[in-house]
Amino acid sequence: MCFRFCGDNSIKNAIVQGQQVLTAGSDSALLDAQILLSFVLNKPHSFLLTWPEKQLTDEQFSHYLCLLTRRQQGEPIAYIVGEKEFWSLPLKVSPATLIPRPDTETLIELVLEQYNDSTSVRCLDLGTGTGAIALALASENSHWQIEAVDFSDDAVTLAKHNAKNLGLSHVDIYQSNWFSAVSAEKSFDIIVSNPPYIDEADENLAQGDVRFEPKSALVANEQGLADIRYITNNAMRFLVQGGKLFFEHGFAQGQVVRDILQESGFENPQTVQDLNGHDRITWAVSP
Numbered sequence: 194m195c196f197r198f199c200g201d202n203s204i205k206n207a208i209v210q211g212q213q214v215l216t217a218g219s220d221s222a223l224l225d226a227q228i229l230l231s232f233v234l235n236k237p238h239s240f241l242l243t244w245p246e247k248q249l250t251d252e253q254f255s256h257y258l259c260l261l262t263r264r265q266q267g268e269p270i271a272y273i274v275g276e277k278e279f280w281s282l283p284l285k286v287s288p289a290t291l292i293p294r295p296d297t298e299t300l301i302e303l304v305l306e307q308y309n310d311s312t313s314v315r316c317l318d319l320g321t322g323t324g325a326i327a328l329a330l331a332s333e334n335s336h337w338q339i340e341a342v343d344f345s346d347d348a349v350t351l352a353k354h355n356a357k358n359l360g361l362s363h364v365d366i367y368q369s370n371w372f373s374a375v376s377a378e379k380s381f382d383i384i385v386s387n388p389p390y391i392d393e394a395d396e397n398l399a400q401g402d403v404r405f406e407p408k409s410a411l412v413a414n415e416q417g418l419a420d421i422r423y424i425t426n427n428a429m430r431f432l433v434q435g436g437k438l439f440f441e442h443g444f445a446q447g448q449v450v451r452d453i454l455q456e457s458g459f460e461n462p463q464t465v466q467d468l469n470g471h472d473r474i475t476w477a478v479s480p
Contacts, residue, residue, distance in 0.1 A: 201248065202248050202249045202251070202254045203245065203246050203247065203248055204230065204244060204245050204246070204247050204249065205245035205246065207230055207249060207254065207257060208223070208226050208227060208230060208241065211226030211229065211230065212225075214226075214261050215261065215264055218264075218265055219264070225264055225270055226261070227241055228270055228274065229257060229260045229261060229264065229273065229274070232273075233257045233260065234249075260273055267401070267402075267404060268405055269292055269402040269405055269406075271292045271402075272286065272287070272288055272405060275287070277292055277293050279293035279297070279298070279323075279325045280298055280301055280328075280329035280332065282325075282328060282355075282359060283358075283359075284323045284324070284325060285351060285354055285355055285358070286323055286351075287351055288405060288406070288407065289345055289347035289351060289407060290322040290323045290345070290347075290348045290351055290406075290407065290410065291322050291323075291406050291407070291410045292406065293322075293325040295468070296441070296467045296468070296469075296471075296473055297325060297387055298329075299465060299466075299468070299474050300387070300439060300474050301326065301330060301333075303474055303476070304316075304330060304383060304385065304439060305330070307437070308382075308383070313336055314337045314382045315337070315339075315383070316330060316337055316338070316339045316383040316384075317339075317340050317341075317342070317375065317381045317384045317385070318330075318339065318340070318342070318384075318385050318386070319342060319371055319372075319384065319385070319386040319388065319424060320342070320343055320344070320371075320386055320387060320388050320389075320420075321341035321342060321349075321352050321366065322348050322352065322387070323348070323351055323355055324341055324351070324353075324355045324364070326341075326385055326387060327339050327340075327341035327352070327364050327366070328341075328352075328355060328356060328359060328361050328364060330385075331356075331361040332359065332361060335363065339363065339364045340364075340365045340375070340379075340381075341365070341366045341367075342369035342371075342374065343366075343368065344368070344370045344371075344409075345368075345407075345409070345410075346368055349366055349368045352366045371420075371424060372424075372427050372428075375431065377430075379431065380431060380436070381431055381432055381436060382432075382437070383436065383438075383439065384428050384431065384436070384437075384438045384439070385438075385439045386424055386438075386439070386440055386441070388413065388421055388424060388440070388441075389409070389411050389412055389420050390417045390420070390421060390441075390443050390446060391403075391412050391417050391443065392412070392413075392416045392417040393412045393414070395417070398412070417443060417446070418449065418450075418453065421442065421446075421450060421453060424438075424440075425454055426457055429457070429458060429479050433479070434480065435478060435479065436478070437478055437479070438454070438459060438476060438477055438479065439474060439475075440474065440475050440476070441474055442472075442473070442475060444471035444472055444473065446472065446475075447464035447472030447475055448464075450462075450464070450475040451463075451464060451475055451477075454475065454477040455477070458480060459478060460477060460478045460479075460480050461477060462475060462476070462477035463475065463476060463477070
C-alpha cells in the first residue's frame with residue numbers, strides 16, 4: 194500500500210515527507226529518501242539540491258511513494274534501486290547475493306597494502322557474490338590474474354554482468370562449490386573469501402537488511418564456522434609457498450579463526466579491525 198502526502202509535489206516536499214515516513218525505521222532516513230527520489234527521477238543527487246521547487250509528475254510521485262513503502266517495510270535500498278557502490282564501483286545487486294558492505298573494503302585495503310608492488314599476482318575469490326572483492330582488486334591491478342567463483346548460478350551471472358559493465362575482462366568468473374571446479378593444476382598467491390559466518394540461531398538474522406538477503410550466503414553450521422573451516426582445510430593445496438589466505442568474518446570470531454588457521458598448518462595468523470574497531474579480517478601464510 195502506498196502513502197498519500199499533503200502539499201505540493203515538489204522535490205523539496207517529497208524529500209521532507211519521505212524522511213518523516215522513514216525516520217522510525219532507518220537511521221539514514223534523509224539519505225534514503227534522496228536516493229529513492231534520485232532513482233525515480235533518474236537524476237544525480239545534485240539535481241535534487243539544484244531544483245528543490247521542481248514538480249514531480251503524478252506518475253513519478255506515485256512511484257516514489259511506493260518505493261518509500263518498500264523501504265519502510267525494511268527492504269534494503271540496494272535491492273530497491275538494484276545497485277550498490279563498493280570501492281567507488283557501481284555494482285548491480287539482487288536478492289540472489291549479499292549487499293556489498295563498507296566493512297569489506299578493509300579486506301581490499303589489506304590485500305593492496307601487502308601486494309602493492311606486485312605486478313603479477315594470481316588471486317582466487319571464493320564466494321564472490323556480486324563480484325565486489327574480485328572486481329575491486331581487478332580495478333586496481335590490471336595485470337593480476339583473478340578468478341572468482343560462487344555456488345549460485347544467479348550470483349555468477351550477476352558478477353559477470355558487473356565485470357562486463359566495469360570493463361574488467363581479466364577476471365574469470367565461474368560456478369564452483371568452493372574449490373570443486375577450480376583446476377587442481379592451478380596455484381594462487383592469494384585466496385580471499387567473505388564466506389557465510391553467521392550462526393543460524395543469531396537473533397540479528399531477524400533484523401535489518403539481512404532479513405532480505407539469501408540465508409545461504411549468511412549462515413553456516415558449527416556456530417557459523419563450518420565454511421571457514423572447510424576453506425582453510427582445503428586452501429593450502431591451491432596456494433604457493435608463502436601464499437596468503439584472507440577471511441572476512443564476524444566481529445567476535447577473530448580468535449577462533451586464527452586458531453582454525455593455525456591448527457591447519459598456516460603460519461602467523463593475524464586479525465585486522467574494520468573502521469568501527471571490530472575484528473573483521475583474519476589472514477595467515479601458507480608454509
